[in-house]
Amino acid sequence: MTGDLDTGLLRALITVARHGSINRAAADLGRTQPALSLQLRKLEQHCGQTLLRRSPRGVSLTAAGLQLLPYAERIVSLTEQMQPTAAPAAARRCRVGLIEDVISRHLPQVLADFAATQPQWQLEVRVALERELSPAFRQGELDLLIANPRQCGLERTPSWVLEYPLQWLARDGVKPEAEVLPLVMFSAPCSWRDAMLRALHQLDQPYRIVFESTSQLAVQAALEAGLGVGALFPDAVSAQLRPLPEHSLPPLPAVPLALYRQRDDDGLELLSRLFFRALGQFAA
Numbered sequence: 237m238t239g240d241l242d243t244g245l246l247r248a249l250i251t252v253a254r255h256g257s258i259n260r261a262a263a264d265l266g267r268t269q270p271a272l273s274l275q276l277r278k279l280e281q282h283c284g285q286t287l288l289r290r291s292p293r294g295v296s297l298t299a300a301g302l303q304l305l306p307y308a309e310r311i312v313s314l315t316e317q318m319q320p321t322a323a324p325a326a327a328r329r330c331r332v333g334l335i336e337d338v339i340s341r342h343l344p345q346v347l348a349d350f351a352a353t354q355p356q357w358q359l360e361v362r363v364a365l366e367r368e369l370s371p372a373f374r375q376g377e378l379d380l381l382i383a384n385p386r387q388c389g390l391e392r393t394p395s396w397v398l399e400y401p402l403q404w405l406a407r408d409g410v411k412p413e414a415e416v417l418p419l420v421m422f423s424a425p426c427s428w429r430d431a432m433l434r435a436l437h438q439l440d441q442p443y444r445i446v447f448e449s450t451s452q453l454a455v456q457a458a459l460e461a462g463l464g465v466g467a468l469f470p471d472a473v474s475a476q477l478r479p480l481p482e483h484s485l486p487p488l489p490a491v492p493l494a495l496y497r498q499r500d501d502d503g504l505e506l507l508s509r510l511f512f513r514a515l516g517q518f519a520a
Contacts, residue, residue, distance in 0.1 A: 460474070
């Protein structure tokens with residue numbers, strides 16, 4: 237990559253990555269689809285690499301595109317901060333609602349990247365179940381919410397939706413040989429729990445629940461301890477906790493995660509993009 241780079245080209249890449257569609261990104265940026273496509277081609281020529289992968293499902297980033305994206309976001313954000321202002325910006329508060337599935341591995345990097353470019357913002361994060369977060373969002377107590385759209389019951393259109401695969405996991409990836417399968421589960425009510433039980437009923441697989449909790453950390457600890465088999469997102473995989481071999485148990489349906497925000501705001505927009513980048517690494 238040589239020469240100066242137009243930040244407008246980077247903004248085009250960021251917007252396409254967020255929407256997964258050139259048409260929707262063009263509408264968001266107020267440009268025509270051919271004009272945006274030309275910008276993307278210029279960026280690829282400048283970088284000397286293919287940054288986008290096109291398919292019937294939409295547009296996604298290649299490995300080179302994913303590598304460039306965090307730098308693009310930081311450059312664009314820093315450029316926006318360079319705009320002269322009449323006076324230093326007052327501290328601003330952003331209230332974020334997250335389900336526990338999101339915070340285990342993704343939150344630290346998102347917070348670090350956001351704080352590096354938006355030091356004037358104060359973040360307040362509330363972690364709870366959808367049934368607690370949804371009313372708070374409706375009442376304006378949260379500015380941004382990430383939750384399962386099937387569970388939160390919000391009628392508004394989310395900023396983005398990602399489908400997350402749900403995997404059967406066990407210590408060392410070994411399914412217990414017991415005739416009655418020991419299960420580690422989330423406490424009811426839980427859509428993951430329901431999906432697991434439906435899959436086992438279809439297989440006529442006997443089971444017994446050996447551990448249940450409302451906490452993902454507790455469920456993950458029980459699985460790593462070898463208490464039984466459970467289901468979590470792929471980012472829960474660790475040295476101790478591995479996926480079961482394919483066809484060991486029936487496949488589980490993907491789980492959607494959606495981001496909702498109360499208003500159009502530069503800070504909320506950046507935070508939305510950072511969560512999309514972090515969570516998109518494991519999306520189906």
